Amino acid sequence: MKLLLIEDDPSLVAQLSEKLTQAGFYVDASLNGEEGLYRSREYQYDLAIIDLGLPNMSGIEVITQLRKENITIPILVLTARSSWQDKVHALNAGADDYLVKPFQLEELIARVQAMLRRAGGYANSELTQGPIKLDLHSQEVLVHDNSVSLTAFEYKLVQYFMLHPNKVASKAVLADYLYEEELERDSNVIEVLVARLRQKLDPDNQIKPIETLRGRGYRFSVKA
Template identity: 70%
Template sequence: MKLLLIEDDEVLADQLLGNLKKEGYQADVSYDGEDGLYRSVEFTYDLVIIDLGLPKLSGIEIIKKLRADNHKFPILILTARSSWQDKVKGLSAGADDYLVKPFQFEELVARIQAMLRRAGGYASSELHQGPIKLNMETQEVLVNGEVVNLTAFEHKLMEYFMLHPQKVTSKVTLADYLYEDDTDPDSNVIEVLVARLRQKIDPDNTIKPIETLRGRGYRFCIKD
């Protein structure tokens, strides 16, 4: 999963960024509202974490602009403000949940996982698509009840497909999702990664879960 953290407290932001990466998330950080809004619009994220009290552009303004432009990814508010009015303003602007500082990192992770599950239409940490199951907490993947061993990048790709069924996704979007901003993998790298994932989860070519759409990308779709 790829996250964006918009937080002007650089010490806190860098600490959270490091911990999120240790949890297996790919995460970027912005230290002000203008850069945060730019990144939210120009790059692909599964969830955005926004502090309300930001320089240059407030968290509320960012949320309003994103929702007005029909960006539907989950938004989690971080705020040091304790008044219920600030929380209501954030939720009314379009945020999905909030955390009041100070908070335990474990609570942040739990909120992120819950929001990602809801966004994907799941009530539990286990994702199901046909005979394929993926547990977001244990990171275990099973096909027809058998454990499938995936590399870190293969697992990221599998998780993306499971959370975005039926969605047509370009190679550029997948590359941006899988790799850091300073890398520019050739499209062949994505093709090889998809081919390896296909071979591992569908060695007999019976499920055919990943459809290639020429000139458009891929779609994860398991037909009945």
């Protein structure tokens, strides 16, 4: 899953990026609101973590603008302000949750995971589509209760599909999800990954979980 972190403290950015990466997330970071707003418009993210006390363009302004533009990603607010009025202001602007500084990194990760589950319509860390199961905590994938060995990119691809079932995903969207911003993207790689994933998830060609839509991309759909 891909996160956008908008925080003006470089040391906190480095710390959060490291811990979130260790937890299995891709993290893009912006040190100011203007850049963060630009990234959120240009790239697809699963969740944004936004500090309220940003210079020039405040976190509230970023959130308000995102919601005005119908960018609906879940937003977790970081704030040093502990008054209930500030929390209400952030939630009314369009934030989904907040965390008051200082905080434990474990709580931040737990809140991010919970928000992502809610956004995907899941009540716990296990995603299920037919005989395919994915545990967001252990990052284990099972088919008919048998563990499937996946590379990091294969796992992230099936994770995207499981979080977005029955939705069409273009090669460009999948490449943006899989690769960091500065890395060169190749649509042919997506085709190879999808082919490998089909073989690993459905070696007998019985489930047929990934449908190819010519000229549009792929759709993940599994019958119960």
